[in-house]
Amino acid sequence: MLTLYSFGPGANSLKPLLALYEKGLPFTRRQLNPANFEHHEDWFKKINPNAQVPALDHDGKIITESTVICEYLEDVFADGPRLRPADPYRRAQMRIWTKWVDEYFCWCVSTIGWERMVSRMARQYSEEEFEAYVRRIPLYEQQVKWRRARAGFPQEMLEEEMRKIAFSVRRLEARLAESPWLAGPDYTLADICNFAIANGMERGFPELVNAQDTPRLVEWIGRINERPAAKKMFAETPRDKLERPAQPAARSG
Amino acid sequence: MLTLYSFGPGANSLKPLLALYEKGLPFTRRQLNPANFEHHEDWFKKINPNAQVPALDHDGKIITESTVICEYLEDVFADGPRLRPADPYRRAQMRIWTKWVDEYFCWCVSTIGWERMVSRMARQYSEEEFEAYVRRIPLYEQQVKWRRARAGFPQEMLEEEMRKIAFSVRRLEARLAESPWLAGPDYTLADICNFAIANGMERGFPELVNAQDTPRLVEWIGRINERPAAKKMFAETPRDKLERPAQPAARSG
Numbered sequence: 001m002l003t004l005y006s007f008g009p010g011a012n013s014l015k016p017l018l019a020l021y022e023k024g025l026p027f028t029r030r031q032l033n034p035a036n037f038e039h040h041e042d043w044f045k046k047i048n049p050n051a052q053v054p055a056l057d058h059d060g061k062i063i064t065e066s067t068v069i070c071e072y073l074e075d076v077f078a079d080g081p082r083l084r085p086a087d088p089y090r091r092a093q094m095r096i097w098t099k100w101v102d103e104y105f106c107w108c109v110s111t112i113g114w115e116r117m118v119s120r121m122a123r124q125y126s127e128e129e130f131e132a133y134v135r136r137i138p139l140y141e142q143q144v145k146w147r148r149a150r151a152g153f154p155q156e157m158l159e160e161e162m163r164k165i166a167f168s169v170r171r172l173e174a175r176l177a178e179s180p181w182l183a184g185p186d187y188t189l190a191d192i193c194n195f196a197i198a199n200g201m202e203r204g205f206p207e208l209v210n211a212q213d214t215p216r217l218v219e220w221i222g223r224i225n226e227r228p229a230a231k232k233m234f235a236e237t238p239r240d241k242l243e244r245p246a247q248p249a250a251r252s253g
Numbered sequence: 254m255l256t257l258y259s260f261g262p263g264a265n266s267l268k269p270l271l272a273l274y275e276k277g278l279p280f281t282r283r284q285l286n287p288a289n290f291e292h293h294e295d296w297f298k299k300i301n302p303n304a305q306v307p308a309l310d311h312d313g314k315i316i317t318e319s320t321v322i323c324e325y326l327e328d329v330f331a332d333g334p335r336l337r338p339a340d341p342y343r344r345a346q347m348r349i350w351t352k353w354v355d356e357y358f359c360w361c362v363s364t365i366g367w368e369r370m371v372s373r374m375a376r377q378y379s380e381e382e383f384e385a386y387v388r389r390i391p392l393y394e395q396q397v398k399w400r401r402a403r404a405g406f407p408q409e410m411l412e413e414e415m416r417k418i419a420f421s422v423r424r425l426e427a428r429l430a431e432s433p434w435l436a437g438p439d440y441t442l443a444d445i446c447n448f449a450i451a452n453g454m455e456r457g458f459p460e461l462v463n464a465q466d467t468p469r470l471v472e473w474i475g476r477i478n479e480r481p482a483a484k485k486m487f488a489e490t491p492r493d494k495l496e497r498p499a500q501p502a503a504r505s506g
Contacts, residue, residue, distance in 0.1 A: 063345045071345070071348060072341055091328060092322075092328075096317065099318060102356065
């Protein structure tokens with residue numbers, strides 16, 4: 001039995017969500033609410049001591065880290081639709097792209113998302129209430145990020161992240177000019193993991209992602225949104241829980 | 254035919270090097286010299302446009318990124334000694350550890366290594382010579398790092414990296430208290446990738462890594478050094494090219 005603990009279909013939570021839908025695997029979808037710090041509650045820390053979503057429960061075994069969960073699903077459910085190339089060289093190309101999301105692309109988009117949305121949320125609480133919430137967070141770096149969100153991220157940091165986002169967008173556009181999918185001829189986890197961050201950038205970063213400047217990126221985002229699995233994933237998300245992309249809890253696992 | 258382009262047996266270069274020795278695969282070892290920026294030369298940029306080692310040439314196909322190369326070797330050479338658990342859950346645990354090296358552990362140790370050793374190297378050149386070298390570096394972040402090395406890293410950054418190193422050391426010690434190897438009962442890429450960074454920390458960070466405070470970490474480092482593959486790898490490194498661990502080019506691929 002599979003249970004996925006996640007936020008809504010955006011950022012790191014989207015990766016295993018979409019992978020599960022693409023593979024047609026039946027699973028229980030347990031959606032946490034970042035707005036009231038649900039992932040920092042004790043019941044969830046018993047599942048993932050790092051208090052981060054997504055986390056997958058497979059017959060009682062817990063797998064964490066969004067990209068690791070995706071590879072795990074490929075390792076275990078090899079019979080259904082495959083999201084990882086069989087060819088080792090192509091598989092390596094796929095991993096270079098998923099690794100890049102985790103080490104670069106997800107972070108810059110996440111900081112801007114936090115500045116725009118988590119900041120507002122964090123300021124709804126009194127200093128005391130907020131600190132009580134932050135103290136429950138086990139990872140020091142996450143505590144720092146929450147405090148920065150409330151105080152406002154340093155301007156220098158925001159500018160540097162915007163530079164990285166512009167670079168990332170150019171990199172994706174260039175790659176999609178030479179290949180229909182990021183890791184080659186087939187749709188793979190490379191596409192899912194990058195889509196998790198890029199989806200919605202036309203609204204969040206219209207000066208960077210638009211039909212004129214990045215036609216291939218826009219087309220690729222549209223192409224993934226048109227896939228039956230993506231449509232089903234979004235349709236099955238409770239309306240009141242539909243989060244905007246590049247949303248608060250962007251960086252979590 | 255396999256050719257590995259790398260620096261000496263430390264940091265990211267050590268990962269595929271030791272994996273190749275452990276698997277007993279014949280390969281050509283092509284050792285570049287970071288002290289004269291050899292990896293930024295045009296001939297090598299034809300192999301890896303990012304100008305980073307390690308890079309593996311397998312029958313003309315180039316695979317980059319140290320952790321990706323290690324997984325590639327497991328995918329292709331599945332018949333010999335295995336460095337990746339067959340069980341998907343254990344494999345996921347292994348990937349959480351290799352990912353942690355790439356996203357956290359390697360960076361903090363690398364910054365201190367650069368401050369201690371690359372800085373000196375960078376200052377041997379005149380401003381003009383140095384800038385000419387730096388302009389050849391394709392990755393913007395690497396240019397920034399080289400310039401910081403020459404100017405000296407900000408004190409605040411060095412303190413934050415030392416905090417992360419202390420946290421990393423405690424984390425490894427705690428894990429090795431509950432398991433003989435990082436991903437469970439077997440020696441895997443999790444151990445190789447962490448060893449790549451941790452080896453030599455008794456000398457580089459004696460206040461953090463020592464027989465009294467971190468007995469299990471020290472024992473684990475010793476245990477890997479005693480493996481025939483590690484002994485052979487170090488023995489076959491040209492003496493004049495033996496780099497100290499936590500060495501200049503620590504973070505490269």
